[in-house]
Amino acid sequence: MLQQTQVSRAVPRYLAWLERWPTVEALAAARPADVITEWAGMGYNRRAVFLHRCAIAVTEMGGFPREPEELRRLPGVGPYTAAAIACFAFDAQVAAPDTNAKRVLERAFGDADLAPPPGLAYEWNQALFDLGREVCIARRPRCEVCPLADGCPSRGRTYAPLRKQSRFEGSFRQRRAELLRAIAAAGSLPDADADTEALVSLVRDGLAEVSGGYARLPA
Numbered sequence: 105m106l107q108q109t110q111v112s113r114a115v116p117r118y119l120a121w122l123e124r125w126p127t128v129e130a131l132a133a134a135r136p137a138d139v140i141t142e143w144a145g146m147g148y149n150r151r152a153v154f155l156h157r158c159a160i161a162v163t164e165m166g167g168f169p170r171e172p173e174e175l176r177r178l179p180g181v182g183p184y185t186a187a188a189i190a191c192f193a194f195d196a197q198v199a200a201p202d203t204n205a206k207r208v209l210e211r212a213f214g215d216a217d218l219a220p221p222p223g224l225a226y227e228w229n230q231a232l233f234d235l236g237r238e239v240c241i242a243r244r245p246r247c248e249v250c251p252l253a254d255g256c257p258s259r260g261r262t263y264a265p266l267r268k269q270s271r272f273e274g275s276f277r278q279r280r281a282e283l284l285r286a287i288a289a290a291g292s293l294p295d296a297d298a299d300t301e302a303l304v305s306l307v308r309d310g311l312a313e314v315s316g317g318y319a320r321l322p323a
């Protein structure tokens with residue numbers, strides 16, 4: 105949930121999610137349509153499909169794999185997520201830098217993939233998250249309060265504005281989201297009435313299915 109959604113928005117949804125599906129097995133047994141509906145409003149809906157498929161895979165395996173290489177074989181789990189699960193859930197001694205943490209590492213040490221000190225991977229990764237989010241921020245880092253300032257070659261620098269995220273308004277993402285909302289609200293929609301391009305994309309991503317001339321959420 106936190107990959108693309110703000111903490112303040114994700115937390116209540118996360119708690120509601122755990123109320124409904126308190127275990128991996130419970131989520132694996134859910135209907136895809138229910139999972140997609142529960143996710144509604146958080147955006148990037150493919151995450152719901154991947155999370156559900158991931159729960160099915162973990163249930164079939166009899167539990168979570170623990171090594172990053174094995175975790176990466178799960179649906180929707182890329183290198184960053186695999187490293188983060190391995191470190192935070194299973195205490196693997198691996199770096200798990202998100203975008204903010206990579207920025208700190210690059211500026212302070214010139215190496216975005218720097219390995220954590222032995223035995224301190226959890227603390228290292230968490231500290232880098234905090235520094236990247238609160239102190240070593242994108243444009244005007246707050247070097248005056250930074251604990252790395254003494255040895256940091258980037259101290260005092262400022263940076264050009266980041267490229268703005270493309271607008272949601274009028275985008276293909278918006279068309280997909282609107283169609284998914286309409287299908288969920290109606291239960292089924294004649295596929296002839298749907299935005300064809302958006303529908304094809306939803307079907308390809310496992311967010312909808314078409315049969316008998318109607319589009320529905322996956323059964």
Ligand code: SF4
Pocket residue numbers: 208211212239240241245246247250251252253254256257258259260261
């Ligand atoms: S001293 Fe400044 S640039 Fe260096 S890590 Fe700290 S906040 Fe970032």
